[in-house]
Amino acid sequence: MLPLSAVKLRDQLAAGEISSREATAHHLQRIDEQRSLGAFVHVSEAALDAAARADEAFVKNRGQLGRMHGMPTAFKDLGDVAGMPTTHGSAAVEHPVATRDSALAARLRAEGVIVLGKTQVPEFGLSSYSENLIAAPSRNPLAPQRSSGGSSGGQAAAVAAGMIPVGPGSDGGGSVRIPAAACGLVGLKPSLGRIPSDVLEGYSDGFGAPKLTVSGPLAHDALDAALLMDAMRGTDHYLPLLRGRYPEELANLRIGYSTHSPFQSVYEITVSPDAQQAFSAGLKLLAQRHQVELAKLAYAEDYPEAFGAVWTNGLKDIPLQDESRLGALAREFRRRSQQRSLQAATQAATRIRQIAADFIRQWSAYDVIATPALSGVPPMVGHYTQGSAERDYMLQCQYSPYSSMVNVSSAAAITVPTGTSKEGLPLGIQLISPRSDEGMLLALALQISV
Template identity: 30%
Template sequence: MPKTHTLSATHLAQEIRTGNRSPVTVVDELLDRIDRYNDRTNAFVTTTAEQARQTAQEAERAVVEGNALGPLHGVPVAIKDLNNVANIRTTFGSRLFENHIAEEDDEFVRRLKAAGAIVIGKTNTPEFGLGCTTDNLTVGPTGTPFDPTKIAGGSSGGAGAALADGLVPLAQGSDTGGSIRTPSSCCGVFGLKPSFGRVPRVSRPNAFSDHTPFSHTGPMARTVADAALMLNVMSGPDPDDPFSLPDDGTDYVAATERSIDNLRVAYSPDLQIYPVESTVRDVVDEAVEVLSDAGAVVEYANPEFDCKQTDVLDAFYTFAKVLWESLFDNLETIYGLDPRGTDKEKLRPVTVKTILESESVTTQEYKRADVTRTTVYEGIVDLLREYDILITPTLGVQPFPHGEFPTMIDGIEIEPLRGWLLTQPFNFSGHPVGAVPAGLSEDGLPIGMQVVGRRHADDDVLAISAAIERERPWIHDYPM
C-alpha cells in the first residue's frame, strides 16, 4: 500500500470513503511526519494534533456507520497562519500575536470542515503576510524542500513547503501580490489565485479592504485535480463579502478533464517589461511547448502595457502602503496594541521601515496609481480578447538563499524585495491565475509559470494547467 504522505487528496478521499484507509491512521501518520521533518523547512507554525485526532475519530465513525460523506471527508488540510481556525492559535506571523487564540473559523475554513476536511495545522507566513519570502520573528524562515537553505517564497511559503515535503495533501494560501504563486514556484507545487471574489473573504471592520489591490484566497496542492476539488468546496457567494461571486454551477474537477483542443494560448516570456534569468526562460519555454502536443494553439504574444516594470511596482507599493497603514490602525483600535510606540520593538525591522518609516500616500498619488492599474488591466484584457490563455513565468529568478535578495537580473537592476516577481499585474486586474510547476533547473530547483485566464474563467485555467501536468507530470520531482 502506498505511503500516506505520497498520496493525492483525491486518492486519499477515495480510500477513506471506501474504507480502505482510516482517517485516524492518515492523521496520525501525517502528524508523525510533521514531527520528524518539519524542522528542516519550518513549514508549520502550529499543529492541531488534539483537535485533528478527535475529528478523525468522528470521521471514521461516519464511514463505519454509512453516513453521508463530504467530498473531502477525512482529508487533512493546512491553513495559513493569517487565517482563523476556532480555538487554535493564529499568530499572523507576528510576535504581537504569539499567544492569540482565534474565536471562530474563517468562512472558507467552515466550508472545508463541512466538506469533511480535517485541519492538521497552521503554516508559516511573514509578519502580517508582508513579504515575498517567509520569515518572521516568531519561528524564523521557511525553506523550499528542494534546498532548505533557499527561500520557499511568500507569503504562503509554509503552505508550499508543507505540500512539497509531503506533510499535508492540501493547503490554503492567500495572494495580494503573488503570495500563492511565488511559493508555488519556489516549492514546485500547484496553486490557484482564483478570480477575485470566487472564494469569499470576510473582512471587518472594513468589508472593502481587499479591493485595492485585489486579494484572493485559494487552494494549493501537489496536483491540479486536488486544487480543483478544494476550490469546489471553498468557492461560492457569501452575503458578508460584498465582492463574492455568484455560483455559476461550474464543476472545477470536471474542468481538469476537459480537452484543450484549439484553445488559443499566448506565451509571453517576460510580459515585455520584466527581466528574466535565462535559466528560468529556458525551463518555461520547454514547458510551454507541450501545449501544442496537447491540442492548443500556442503563439508568442505580449500584453501591451504602456508603462515600465518600475511603474507597476510603484503603483503596487502605493496601494499596499494604504492597506498596510489600515492594518496598523486596526492593531490599535481593535486589539489595543501600540505598534508605533511600546510594541514597535516586537515588529520586524522591514515591517517598521516599510510602513512606519515611509511617507503617507497622498490622494493624488493614489489616483495616479489607479491610472497605471488601468493601463495594466487594459493590456491583459485586450490580449485575452484574442487568446483564451496567457502564459508567463512566475518569477524572474530561481529560489535564492535566505536573506540574499537579488539586486540584478540579466544585467538589469531591480528592487530587491519584489522586483523579481511577475505577479502584481494580475492582482491589479483580478484575473484567475494558476501557478504551474514548469520544471527543475540544472541546480535541481523548481521553476514555475503563470497560466492566466479571462475574467471569471477559472475552468479554462484549470483545464490548461491539467493538460500541462498530463504532458509533463511533476509528482516525481518532490524530494520526499
C-alpha cells in the same frame, strides 16, 4: 503507505479503505519528522480527536459527508482557526487564541477536513519569502537552504514534503503561485469572487482599488487543486470537469507568451537561462495542441508606484502592541502608508483600476497569456533581509515579476512546473486567463504536466 494524491486519499477515505485517524496520525508524524523545515508554527493537539469523531461520523452518516471528510490539511497563520493562536507572522501584534474560524476555515471544516495546525508566513503576508521574527523560516523541502516562497510558504513546504495532502493558500500579489512554483507544485490563483468567502466584505479596498487577495489551492497536480477548489466553493464543478472529456478535447486556444514585466520601468528584470528553458518547455507542450505566438505587450510605466501604494495602504490601520518589534520591511511599508495622504491613496486606487483595465484589454487578444512562473530558482534563506527594505522589495519584484499584475486585474492564473534547474530545482510556467476561466487553466495544467 498513503497515496501522495489528495484525490486518491479522498477516494480511499470515502470508501472506508483508510480511516481519518490513520491518515491524520501519518501526517502528524510527517510534520514531527520534518520540523527542521519550519513549515508549521502551531500543531494542533486536538487533531487526532477530531479524526476519531470524523470516523464515527463516517460510520453513522456515510452517504451525507463533506467532499473532504476526514482529510488532514492546515491553514496559513494569517487567518483565524478556532482554538489556535493567530500571529500574522508578526512579533508586533498580540497572538490571541481564536474563538471562531475564518470564513474559509469554516467552509472547509464543513467539508470535513481535519485541521493539523497553522503554517509559517511572512509578516502580514507582505513578502515572497516566509521568514519573520516569531519562528524559524519556512524552508524548501527540495533544498532546505533555500526559501519555500511566500506568503503561502509554509503551506507549500507542507504539501511538497507530504505533511498535508493539499493546502488552501491566499494570493494577494503571487502568494499562492510563488511558493507553488518554488516547491514544484501547481498553484491556482482564482478570479476575484470565485471563492465566496473572499468577497464577504466586498470587491474593493477602502480606497476604491480592486481587492487583491483571493484564496486558492496549492497541490501536487491539477486534479488535487480541482478537488480543493470544489471544497472551497461548496460545489462540484472543477474535479468532474477534469475527470470528463474536457481536458482531452480542449484545443486550438490562442496563447500569447511574453517575458515583459510591468516592473521593467524601475527594475532590471532578467529571466535566468534555466527558467527560460523551463518556460520554453512549457510553451512547446502547449504548442502540441494550441496556437502559441509571441504577444507584444506594453505596460504602464507608473504601475510599480501605483501598485506599491495600493499594496501598502492598509498597513497604517493595523493595531500594534509594540511597533518597535516590526520587521524592517513592514516598518518601512507602514511608515509610507502613514505618510500617504487620503487623496494620494485614492488617486493610486483609481490609477490601478485604469491599469487593470488595460491589462485585460491587452491580454484579451488571446485566450491565455503565458509567462515564466518565476525569474529563477528559489533564493537562499536570508537572501532578502541583508540590506534595506527598498532592496528587499526590489529583489522580490525581480524574483516574481509576473505575479502581482494578475491580482490587480482580478483575473485567474495558474503556475505549473515544467522543468528543473541544473541543481534539480523546479521551474515552471504561469498561465493567465483574462476571461477568468479557472477550469480551462486547470485543464491546461493537466495537459502539460510533466
